[in-house]
Amino acid sequence: MKIGIIFAAAAACAIASPAIAQDAPQHIVSLYRAAPGQQVALLKWMAQQDRAAAAAGVAASQIYVHTSGDSWDYLVINPVTTKAQDDAVDAAAKKMGIASGPRASIQFRTMIASHTDTTSNGPMTAAQILATLGEQ
Template sequence: MKSKLILAAAAACALAVPAIGQDAPEHIASLYRAAPGQQVALLKWMAKQDQAAIAAGVAPAQIYVHTSGDSWDYLVINPVTTKAQDDAVDAAAKKMGLSTGPRASIEFRTMIATHTDTTTIGPRTAAQILTALGEK
């Protein structure tokens, strides 16, 4: 029985449908729910991160503010960056007196209750996705 489960799992992995056109992720879409009373502190922290990104030549985050529906506060879309870009942002942040590395992660987590990160490609229209899939 155990070997059948392993074989079935291996087959599922082998037959999995690849991402559209095997495109590399272009963005990181993150949903944040601020910790109670931390909305302003979180926005200030994100604004400083944007300043460091801009100083390093990296696009700032695009932030969408929740108005109704689910329990998230902010949808944040950032570009997927290279190691060199990450290093440049860290250098700019350090120059600005901001925390970097694990310290920045711990600082950030004091301002959020939950978050999720998802890599994405896009934006694309439905027609572009269908073309990538070989559909008309």
């Protein structure tokens, strides 16, 4: 799913080749630390982005909520999308009155203290990963 600036940042991560497989990454895994007092606003923003994605036929985000340990609030998994899918999500967002493009990026930045994006393949079992490496 395209979420404004998330994909711009993730594109930089996608340049590196995956360590396990040579296939294109399947997912963007993001960790978000909400700005103080912005957890609900961030979740509402993500819900709007999911509605635009659904209208464009793109899968919604999978969100995991932090319960203990490190300092992140939400772990979000999105599929890597094509330019055509990104354009369709942008068009749906505009039609729905949801910010898109640079405006969405600015809104997004007001709700987070920090975030990281990385690309990944999976889910896979250890045996499947070993098979991609030619190991038994």
